[in-house]
Each structure stands twice: as C-alpha cells, then as structure tokens.
Amino acid sequence: MAVVTMSQALNMALTEEMARDERVFLIGEDIKDSTYGITKGLWDTFGPKRVIGTPISEAAIAGAVLGAASVGLRPVAEFMYMTFMMCAMDQVVNQAAKSKYMFGGKAVLPIVYRTMAGAGRANAAQHTQSLEAWFAHVPGLKIVMPTTAYDAKGLLKTSIRDDNPVIFIENKVQYATTRDEVPTTDYTIPFGQAAIRRTGKDVTIVALQRMNEIALEAAEELSASGIEAEVIDPRTLVPLDLESIVGSVRKTHRVVIVHEAHERVGFGAELVAQIVQHAFDYLDAPPVRVANPNVPTPFNRTLEQLSIPSAAQVVQAVRGLMR
Amino acid sequence: MATIVSPIEHAVGPAHGSSPTALDRHDLSDSDLIDMYRTMLRIRRFEERVKELFLEARLYGSVHLYIGEEAVATGACKALGEGDVISSTHRGHGHCIAMGLESGPMMAELMGKVTGYNHGKGGSMHIASMDHGMLGANGIVGAGIPISTGAALGFWIQEKANVAVCFFGDGASNQGAFHEGINFAAGLKLPVIFICENNGYAQFQSVKQDLPIEHVATRAISYGIPGVIVQGEDILDVYGAVKEAVRRARAGDGPTLIEAKTYRFEGHFLGDPEPYRTREEVAAARATRDPLKIFGAQLQEMGVASADDLKRIHAQIDEEMDRAVAFGESSPEPAGSVLLTDIFTGADEHGRIV
Numbered sequence: 001m002a003v004v005t006m007s008q009a010l011n012m013a014l015t016e017e018m019a020r021d022e023r024v025f026l027i028g029e030d031i032k033d034s035t036y037g038i039t040k041g042l043w044d045t046f047g048p049k050r051v052i053g054t055p056i057s058e059a060a061i062a063g064a065v066l067g068a069a070s071v072g073l074r075p076v077a078e079f080m081y082m083t084f085m086m087c088a089m090d091q092v093v094n095q096a097a098k099s100k101y102m103f104g105g106k107a108v109l110p111i112v113y114r115t116m117a118g119a120g121r122a123n124a125a126q127h128t129q130s131l132e133a134w135f136a137h138v139p140g141l142k143i144v145m146p147t148t149a150y151d152a153k154g155l156l157k158t159s160i161r162d163d164n165p166v167i168f169i170e171n172k173v174q175y176a177t178t179r180d181e182v183p184t185t186d187y188t189i190p191f192g193q194a195a196i197r198r199t200g201k202d203v204t205i206v207a208l209q210r211m212n213e214i215a216l217e218a219a220e221e222l223s224a225s226g227i228e229a230e231v232i233d234p235r236t237l238v239p240l241d242l243e244s245i246v247g248s249v250r251k252t253h254r255v256v257i258v259h260e261a262h263e264r265v266g267f268g269a270e271l272v273a274q275i276v277q278h279a280f281d282y283l284d285a286p287p288v289r290v291a292n293p294n295v296p297t298p299f300n301r302t303l304e305q306l307s308i309p310s311a312a313q314v315v316q317a318v319r320g321l322m323r
Numbered sequence: 324m325a326t327i328v329s330p331i332e333h334a335v336g337p338a339h340g341s342s343p344t345a346l347d348r349h350d351l352s353d354s355d356l357i358d359m360y361r362t363m364l365r366i367r368r369f370e371e372r373v374k375e376l377f378l379e380a381r382l383y384g385s386v387h388l389y390i391g392e393e394a395v396a397t398g399a400c401k402a403l404g405e406g407d408v409i410s411s412t413h414r415g416h417g418h419c420i421a422m423g424l425e426s427g428p429m430m431a432e433l434m435g436k437v438t439g440y441n442h443g444k445g446g447s448m449h450i451a452s453m454d455h456g457m458l459g460a461n462g463i464v465g466a467g468i469p470i471s472t473g474a475a476l477g478f479w480i481q482e483k484a485n486v487a488v489c490f491f492g493d494g495a496s497n498q499g500a501f502h503e504g505i506n507f508a509a510g511l512k513l514p515v516i517f518i519c520e521n522n523g524y525a526q527f528q529s530v531k532q533d534l535p536i537e538h539v540a541t542r543a544i545s546y547g548i549p550g551v552i553v554q555g556e557d558i559l560d561v562y563g564a565v566k567e568a569v570r571r572a573r574a575g576d577g578p579t580l581i582e583a584k585t586y587r588f589e590g591h592f593l594g595d596p597e598p599y600r601t602r603e604e605v606a607a608a609r610a611t612r613d614p615l616k617i618f619g620a621q622l623q624e625m626g627v628a629s630a631d632d633l634k635r636i637h638a639q640i641d642e643e644m645d646r647a648v649a650f651g652e653s654s655p656e657p658a659g660s661v662l663l664t665d666i667f668t669g670a671d672e673h674g675r676i677v
C-alpha cells in the first residue's frame with residue numbers, strides 16, 4: 001500500500017492490465033510522451049503494438065477500437081479532453097454503443113474510452129466540459145467517474161475487463177492533487193456500487209467525482225451547526241446504485257445533488273426523477289441541484305470559479321432544505 | 324520560391340528553381356515592406372512578453388506561442404483586403420496581430436480582463452474580433468477549416484469579392500474536417516485559401532510520424548486544386564503565393580492549399596518540457612530559419628531600411644509592448660455579474676427573450 005496520485009493510480013491499472021492480458025492495448029494522441037503522465041513509460045514497457053500513438057484523428061481512434069474489439073482485442077482509447085470526443089461522436093454513439101443491440105446481441109465490444117472532464121484550470125469553454133449526461137443518455141454505454149485514486153485503479157481495471165463500451169471519465173484537476181492509499185496488488189471495484197463517503201442522518205448529498213471533495217467540505221461546516229450530512233459518491237452512473245441513494249434519502253428525507261456539469265438536463269435531473277419516484281413519501285423538502293448555472297466555462301479564473309459549485313453553495317442549499 | 328506540388332491548371336507561381344532568383348518584392352512598396360517587418364516584430368515581441376508574464380504568473384491559461392512562424396501570418400494577411408476574413412487556431416496570437424488586432428486588448432484578454440477582445444471570457448485560445456475579420460482562434464484542432472469554408476460560401480452566395488483564409492497546422496490536416504471542408508470548398512470553387520502551417524510537430528508528435536507523405540500540399544491533388552509549398556520563414560515567398568491564391572479565389576477559380584514549411588521555436592504550449600526534440604534542433608532553426616532576421620537582412624539588401632531604421636522600429640515596438648502589458652495589468656477584472664451574460668443573443672441565460 002502506498003499513497004499515490006490519481007494519475008499514478010491510473011498508470012498502475014493500465015500497466016497491470018496490459019501485463020495480465022495481452023489483448024489489452026492503448027491508442028490515442030501523444031500517449032507515448034503522455035501529456036498528463038497517465039500512459040507514461042508504457043510504450044517503453046509494452047512496445048509500439050500495445051501503445052499506439054495516432055494522428056489527430058479522433059473519429060479514426062473511436063472507430064478503430066470498435067474494429068479492433070470486433071476481432072478479439074480489448075482496446076483502451078484515450079481522448080485527452082472530453083471535448084475532443086465531440087469529433088468522434090458518430091463512432092461512439094452510432095457505432096460502438098449500438099452495435100451489440102443492432103446485431104441481435106452478436107457483437108462483444110470490450111472497449112474503454114478514457115477521457116478527461118472537469119473545470120478549474122482556466123482552459124476556457126471548449127476545453128472544459130463535463131458531458132457525462134450526454135453519454136449516460138445513450139443505451140449501450142457504461143459510465144464510470146472515479147473520485148479517489150483507489151477507486152480510479154479498481155474501476156479502470158473493471159472497465160478493461162468489462163465486455164462493453166465504457167466511458168471512463170477522469171477529472172483533470174484531480175490528476176496531481178488527489179492522492180490516497182492504493183494497493184500495489186490486483187483488485188477491482190464492481191460497477192453499480194456507490195461509496196458512502198460520510199454517514200449522516202439529516203440530509204443526503206449525492207456528488208459526482210471531484211464534487212465529493214466540495215460536498216465533504218460542506219458537510220464538515222454543516223456538522224459544526226449540528227446538521228449531519230450523508231455524502232454519496234455513485235462512482236458509476238450506468239449502472240447506477242439506486243438502492244444506496246434511495247435508501248439514504250429514505251433515512252434523511254432530504255437530498256442535494258452536486259455536479260460540475262450544467263444543471264439543465266444534467267445527470268442530477270435523472271437522479272431527482274428517480275428519487276422522487278422511489279422515495280416520494282419520505283421527502284420532507286423538494287430535491288435540489290447545485291451545478292454549473294448553464295453557462296459555457298469562462299476563461300477568467302474568478303468567473304470560472306463562480307461557475308463551479310462551491311462548498312458554500314452546497315451549505316446554503318442544505319440550509320434551505322432544513323427550514 | 325514557391326514549389327507546385329499539385330500541378331492543377333492555374334497553379335500558383337513559378338516552380339522552384341535550383342538557384343534562388345533575386346529578391347522578389349512583388350507589388351509591395353517600401354512602406355508596405357516596413358509595415359510587414361513591424362507586424363512580424365510586433366508578433367515576436369508580443370509572444371516574448373507573454374512568455375515572460377506567464378513564467379512570472381502574471382497571466383495564466385493554456386498558451387501556445389507563434390515564435391518562429393511570424394512570416395506566415397504576416398505575409399498571408401498582407402495579401403488580404405477590406406472585408407476579407409480569417410479563421411485561426413489554438414496558436415492564434417500571430418494571426419490576430421497580422422489582422423490588425425491591437426496588442427493592448429489582446430494582452431488584456433490573455434489576462435482575463437474585461438478590456439480584452441472577449442471581455443476575459445475566451446482567453447488565449449479564443450480571441451476573436453469580427454471588426455477585424457478575425458473569426459476566432461480555436462481550441463479544436465481542424466475546426467477552422469469548415470468555418471472558413473462557410474465564410475467563403477457566404478461570400479459566394481452574396482456575390483461578394485471577398486475571400487477567407489484558413490490557418491491550420493500540419494496536425495489538423497489529419498482531421499476529418501480537413502477533408503470535408505476542402506472537398507466541399509473545391510466542389511463549389513469557393514473563395515478560400517487554406518494555409519497549412521507545417522511546423523514539424525503536432526504537439527509532441529513529429530510530422531514524420533503523423534503524415535505518410537512528405538508534404539501536406541500534395542493532398543491538394545485529391546481535391547483538384549493547386550497545392551503549393553512555400554518557405555514559411557521567407558515572408559516574400561509566403562506573400563507571393565498567397566497573393567496569387569487570393570487573385571484566383573476572387574476570380575472565381577476556387578481554393579488553393581498552401582503549405583508553409585515553418586518551425587516553432589518554443590514548446591507546444593507554455594510549460595512544455597519538450598522531450599520529443601533536441602536543443603540542437605531548435606538552436607539550428609533559430610540560427611537559420613528566423614523569419615525576422617531573414618527579412619531584416621532582406622530589407623537592408625533591398626535598400627528599403629537601414630540597420631538604424633530597424634533599431635528605431637524595435638524601440639517603438641518595445642514601447643508598444645510596455646503599453647500593452649500596462650494596459651492589461653491596470654484593466655479591471657470582469658464583475659461576477661457578467662457570468663451569465665452573452666450566452667444568447669436577445670435572450671437571458673434561460674433563452675427567454677428580454
């Protein structure tokens with residue numbers, strides 16, 4: 001067990017899975033020199049047929065992994081920013097997500113699309129998008145959003161071993177700043193199991209990825225005034241651990257949802273619908289969302305911070321429910 | 324001297340000879356030439372200041388410098404006229420300056436200030452100024468190709484004599500948008516000039532790995548348009564080829580693909596550790612392919628400017644940059660209240676008409 005960063009944990013998962021299964025290969029732009037260090041050293045270890053650098057051609061990458069999976073490989077594609085996946089949407093949405101069903105169940109497509117979302121680095125609107133809801137809307141794609149280094153390693157391994165297309169979303173702010181204990185041994189984390197980051201009886205906060213850090217901060221502040229929040233990290237959106245979320249809301253009777261994505265039609269909307277449907281009689285207040293206020297991410301860093309949910313906003317949202 | 328690689332009818336310029344001919348100043352007057360030198364120097368000094376400020380944490384964001392490539396933007400934009408437009412890339416500061424954008428509001432934009440061209444909402448990768456015909460820098464590699472094609476389509480529909488110039492990198496030529504945009508433009512003979520700035524690298528990847536052919540310009544053959552190679556550090560070579568491509572475009576003869584062989588002297592972005600190339604390679608390019616030094620020498624050779632004249636220009640540009648930095652730094656931050664403005668035209672952030 002060692003304390004490692006999020007990017008090191010991801011690197012460990014890739015290294016171990018590539019060593020374990022020779023069908024696993026990596027493909028993407030600049031993955032040899034690795035802009036954020038996730039794939040660092042893998043080209044040296046596994047060679048040019050296991051770590052394939054491509055031209056700047058996202059559609060080709062997204063489609064090539066589908067083709068390679070069709071002939072028995074287990075590709076892991078990298079799209080540095082989630083934004084660049086927009087250039088590859090046909091291959092992801094019309095092809096990879098649907099082939100299995102359209103072909104009457106015959107296609108087995110063990111593909112991982114790794115990509116990076118999140119705000120807070122002054123990369124401006126095009127390079128700062130959290131589009132998990134787009135992909136969660138499409139049947140046939142599993143959606144993974146790890147929050148800790150430990151989860152990142154375990155969930156990436158599960159993604160690689162899964163026989164379906166998986167959208168594996170990392171958070172760019174967390175690569176170097178999030179660090180926790182990660183075993184050097186092999187372990188996986190099953191999809192569809194939320195993590196309870198903090199237990200509490202008064203309110204449930206469901207937070208996606210880095211927003212768990214914000215939620216925990218808010219929970220500490222609330223605790224000082226006697227409000228105990230339960231913080232839940234779904235970890236995977238598809239499949240979703242609805243039982244844990246609904247179970248918590250039935251206990252606390254109140255819920256706040258926090259994500260970096262735009263509020264309108266964000267994943268929070270789905271969560272609210274599910275919670276209302278399954279815990280309506282238990283709710284003491286309407287569910288609320290704290291999210292990006294439907295604005296493209298501004299470059300100016302003060303404005304950018306205003307567009308990202310803050311602990312103060314979460315505290316305020318909770319207090320609003322307690323009245 | 325330009326080299327034709329796609330020998331389509333009306334191909335641009337004379338073919339590359341074995342010995343370079345005497346300096347060809349085309350139709351450029353002395354003051355045009357000096358103006359071009361000034362623009363190139365303005366780009367160089369602007370970028371140097373940006374680097375300094377970035378390293379001192381006086382500005383921030385994702386910043387890509389144009390140092391070494393100044394002759395491409397400057398030579399190309401000099402061939403444009405009133406109402407012509409360009410689309411740009413993530414490496415867009417040089418294109419902006421060549422289109423006449425001022426260094427003060429540009430610097431302010433890089434600092435996220437309210438006086439910036441985009442009021443601090445865009446930053447380095449998104450500077451735009453419709454008043455200058457600058458349709459926008461772009462964070463998405465290759466995205467400008469369909470956009471400039473569309474501007475040319477607009478001119479074609481409106482029967483205007485204007486042209487659009489599209490700047491993009493060698494890496495961008497591997498995007499699907501490159502094929503779709505150029506093929507479409509060629510089919511309708513739209514007035515657009517595609518200028519590939521081949522600086523040898525797409526981020527960390529050498530163009531040798533990314534391109535199975537030697538020249539991007541060769542790809543013009545498959546669209547039935549002229550493909551031309553110019554030396555990107557030679558501003559007169561760039562100007563001549565673009566001038567002819569603009570003439571063709573205005574005459575209704577359609578697009579041209581021009582590949583400028585150039586070299587980026589700085590890292591891909593500020594902070595790039597550059598593991599993919601040697602210091603020697605960069606030093607050699609700086610010594611032999613510096614567009615500013617080359618053009619400075621050419622101006623003296625042509626008797627257009629003396630060493631003292633150039634020195635005076637340097638002093639003026641240095642002062643201009645002092646003013647630009649001071650303007651940026653003394654400008655206010657945007658108020659928090661503007662967060663939700665500018666999302667829609669004529670509507671609030673919810674899309675409701677106001």
Ligand SMILES: Cc1ncc(C[n+]2csc(CCOP(=O)(O)OP(=O)(O)O)c2C)c(N)n1
Binds near residue numbers: 029056058084493522
């Ligand atoms: C669609 C897309 N894919 C990847 C990137 C990441 N990226 C930014 S610049 C760049 C390299 C671009 O190379 P080139 O087109 O040659 O332009 P240069 O940087 O050399 O000027 C890459 C891969 C991006 N911005 N957009």
Ligand SMILES: [Mg+2]
Binds near residue numbers: 492493494521524525
């Ligand atoms: Mg390049």
